[in-house]
Amino acid sequence: MNESELRERTRALLKEVNPDAKGDQRIPFRGAQFDRGLAWVSFPEGLGGLGLAPKLQTVVQDELHKGAKTYYEDMLVNPIGIGMGAAVVLAYGREEGKRELLRRMFTGEEIWCQLFSEPSAGSDLAGLATRAVRDGDDWVLNGQKTWTTLAHISKWGLLVARTNPDLPKHDGLSYFMLDMQAPGVEVRPLYQITGEAEFNEVFLNDVRIPQKHMLGEEGQGWKVAIATLMNERVALGGGASKKGGGPIAVLLELFENVEAKRSPAEEALLRDRIAKLYIEAELLRLTGIRAKAARDSNVVGPEGSVGKVAQAEIGKAIWECCADVLGPDALVYEHGYELRQGSTSSPNSRLHAKYTLLRSRAYSIEGGTSEIMRNILGERVLGLPGEPRVDKDVPWKEIRRS
Ligand SMILES: Cc1cc2nc3c(=O)[nH]c(=O)nc-3n(C[C@H](O)[C@H](O)[C@H](O)COP(=O)(O)OP(=O)(O)OC[C@H]3O[C@@H](n4cnc5c(N)ncnc54)[C@H](O)[C@@H]3O)c2cc1C
Known part of the structure; x- marks a missing residue:
């Protein structure tokens, strides 16, 4: 066609x-x-x-x-x-x-969530401790996941668990689809700086997953997890869909409409900063489009980390600039910051900017931190020497854990 x-x-x-x-x-x-x-x-x-x-x-x-x-x-x-x-x-x-x-x-009839991170395994995901033990046609899972976005409304979870603790950490993992309504799955809200519980902790107590819900083969969990994370980084790192759209549009609107007493020098500096951010946001958008156009298969590579790190850093800088345009008002507590589940979006740019200033702190953590993205760029895109990984070949059960 x-x-x-x-x-x-x-x-x-x-x-x-x-x-x-x-x-x-x-x-x-x-x-x-x-x-x-x-x-x-x-x-x-x-x-x-x-x-x-x-x-x-x-x-x-x-x-x-x-x-x-x-x-x-x-x-x-x-x-x-x-x-x-x-x-x-x-x-x-x-x-x-x-x-x-x-x-x-x-x-959207069935919402999905991602059960990867654990209290002691975030950046070092391969060190995770949730255990899956085979019992007939099922696997029985015990452990704790954390920071699980949307777990409270999900039907399915993408989950990585340890099926063989005798192997080195990357080799003993398997990947499952978890029915979030299965007996033994307990979801508890975790509240963020915005007052929302967008994410949760999830406890798994003798949860049974049928073998047919394993994605990939037993022991292939790391490979499938990496494929998931590469896609996540592309999804998070795309930039706005329209020229001048997304966060930069909010910044421009605030700059035009918020009355503020600034000296001519302050005004000129702020204009410069906004122009630079506009250019960066547009470069991010165009790079995202180019990256999509260059792809000719469904397989995503480490280059998704470029967009992810750029999106995180430019996004945070734009919302910080919005706060500077708003002045001290940016920090005033607004009605609506009570604890609640789900996330907020407001058509009012002033409220939206105040909320997103807080939410944007997560940009450089969720989906892999900016430090980890830079490690991936250095090692897998630029071919620089890797950081020392002393526990790579040691059986997982022998690695000291906190
Ligand atoms: C809003 C939000 C939503 C999230 N949603 C989900 C979700 O749905 N599912 C899920 O599984 N997880 C989710 N996460 C968790 C997220 O993936 C982890 O927080 C992230 O991978 C970092 O792990 P950590 O919090 O354990 O920090 P740690 O790994 O403990 O890192 C702490 C600090 O050390 C630095 N660091 C660690 N290792 C290195 C290294 N080798 N080199 C340089 N610096 C290093 C990190 O950059 C960071 O600054 C979410 C997080 C946030 C903030």
Whole structure:
């Protein structure tokens, strides 16, 4: 199928189900989008795709933006499912049931979360301690996960556990899909600086996972986890979709509308800083588009870390600049900061900037810290010598842990 046929197919979808029609059209619209192969055009036919090059997905997005007012952002519908789960389920899931799993993920009927981090295993993920022991056709899991975004509303979790403690840490891991409603899964909220509990701790007490829910083979968990993380970094590091959109638009709006007493010198310095941030945000956006266009397969490499680290640092700098434009008012406590589950978005730029100043502290931690991204860039992209890893070949059970 060529580009103009793909455009035609997307326009036909908009005629079939109108996303602007009364009532919430998300599930019927995205269900039809999946059935027409327009969810992930690079996926095989029947699984939400058409077997085309990934870069052609932008053609679908373009037509959807042009053809209707309502646009369902993947990252708002099911960020972890679509951002990282889909590619992993496609590559490592069993054929049986795959279509329904991917369809419900794309429509957002089933939300996914990522159960990787543990209290003593974040950057050093391969050191994780959650144990999975085989019992007949099931695996029995015990352990604790932490910082699990969306666990409280998820149907499925992407989970890595230790199936063989006698092997070195990277080799004894396996990867599972966990039914979050299974007996023994306990989800408790963790509150962030914003007052929200966007994430949770998850306790696993004798939780049974059927063997058929293992993604990949026993002992392949690290390989599947790396594929997941590469996709996560691409999902987090894309930049705004429109020129001058996203965080930089909020900064410009505040700069134009917030009255402030500044000396001419202060004004000139602030203008300079905003212009520099605008250029950086635009470079990030263009680099994101270029990286997507250069991809001709579903396999993502370490270069996703470039976008992730740039997005984190530029994003934080923009929200800090918003706070400086607002002045001391940026730090005034607003109504709405009571403890709650879920995340906030406000159409009011002033409130949005105050909230995001706090939320943006997480940009350089979530999905791998900026220090770890720089290590990956140094070692895997630039080919610099690796940092010493003394426990790499030692059986996991012999490694001293805190
Ligand atoms: C908002 C948010 C959402 C999250 N959602 C999820 C989720 O859904 N699922 C999930 O599994 N996890 C999630 N996380 C966890 C996140 O992946 C970890 O916090 C992150 O990987 C860092 O791990 P850590 O917190 O254990 O810090 P640590 O690994 O203990 O790191 C502490 C500090 O040491 C530095 N450091 C560690 N090792 C090195 C090294 N080798 N070289 C240089 N510096 C190093 C780090 O950069 C950091 O500054 C989330 C985190 C946040 C903030």
